[in-house]
Amino acid sequence: MNALLLVAHGSRRQASNEEIRTLTERLADHSDHEFSIVEYAFLEIAEPSIAEGLSSCVAKGAKAVTVLPYFLSAGRHVATDIPEEVQKSQIQHPDVKIKVAPYLGSAEEISNILVSLSKLAL
Amino acid sequence: MNALLLVAHGSRRQASNEEIRTLTERLADHSDHEFSIVEYAFLEIAEPSIAEGLSSCVAKGAKAVTVLPYFLSAGRHVATDIPEEVQKSQIQHPDVKIKVAPYLGSAEEISNILVSLSKLAL
Incomplete structure (x- = not known):
């Protein structure tokens, strides 16, 4: 059973x-064939944490x-922090x-979306 | 002449x-019909600022x-800071x-991109 865990930064x-x-929820509706479990987690500030999100996926049978x-850019969070959290959870499971x-910002289709949004304001 | 000014947060x-x-540059390639000028600016930390980016568009004939x-979420930057900077520049021009x-995160197509990215890792 495949799970998808969307990881956002987390906000106050x-x-x-x-x-x-x-x-x-929208992702879960769009991806029912590939992922029977779709959850979210936050890197900082908010909950559930990445470790909690991964444990939840495993508890559901993933x-x-x-x-x-x-994330939009390949900064420290994407390059280091998320892989480190994942590595710790991998040892637990x-x-x-x-x-x-x-990461989201690496997708080429982002520019198409931006063009569509900019036309809405014309 | 229409200009498009992409505004990102700015990073160290x-x-x-x-x-x-x-x-x-990719946006400029995709939107040549609607926008003859495509520039970028940063809200904080990096340059050009929003005021500089808007002045640059005007100087080019926009x-x-x-x-x-x-931006991915409708936080203070999207709700308040960017509109305030735009308002100040509007008075200048x-x-x-x-x-x-x-803002980018409001686009429904984001979930399609996320599904595509997640399949890349399967």
Whole structure:
């Protein structure tokens, strides 16, 4: 059973964390074939943490988890912090295959979305 | 003449600011019909500032500028800081029509991109 764990930064502003919850529900609707479990977690500030999110996926029966960084640039969080948290959880769950997907900002389609948004304001 | 000004947060990490420059070039390639000028600016830390970016668009002949917030959540930066900077520049350039487009994270297509990225790691 494959799980998808969307990882966002986490905010002091609850409405921002709510956006992640809503987005995760939309993701679950879009990806029912590949991922039977879709959860979210936060790197900092908000909960659940990455460790908690991964444990939750495992508790629901995940044998493989794809961690998806919801970040726009390849800074320290994407390059170091998320892989480190994942590595720690991997030790806790040696039988589960945990991989990190490319971060959102790396997707080429972002520029198409930006063009669409900019036309809305014309 | 319409201009598009992509506004990112700005980072101490030069590589992150470089990503914005590269993305702006891609945007220019994608939007040549609607926007004859495509520039970028940063809200904080890096340069050019929003005021500088808008002045640059005006100096190149823009009669209308669409400001596009490259942000994932509707926090203080999107809700308050960017509109305030735009308002100040609008006073400096009363003959130019400056509008703010919806922020990146508000686009529904984001979830499709996330699903595509997550499949790359399967």
